[in-house]
Amino acid sequence: MTDVDICSAKGCQQPATWELLWNNPKLHTPDRRKTWLACDDHKQSLSDFLGARQFLKDVVPH
Numbered sequence: 632m633t634d635v636d637i638c639s640a641k642g643c644q645q646p647a648t649w650e651l652l653w654n655n656p657k658l659h660t661p662d663r664r665k666t667w668l669a670c671d672d673h674k675q676s677l678s679d680f681l682g683a684r685q686f687l688k689d690v691v692p693h
């Protein structure tokens with residue numbers, strides 16, 4: 632893999648090491664998954680953001 636994917640957190644330029652898979656039931660069908668990429672520093676805050684809205688479905692290594 633040659634591409635480096637960057638963390639989705641605002642202003643962050645670090646390479647992503649995690650994928651947060653989420654779904655907003657108001658916008659998406661239940662089997663749809665949106666993906667946010669996260670570095671180690673932002674995995675927790677992004678997970679908390681999605682988790683607080685009950686959107687978070689899964690977190691997997693990127």
Ligand SMILES: [Zn+2]
Nearest residue numbers: 638643670673
């Ligand atoms: Zn980050």
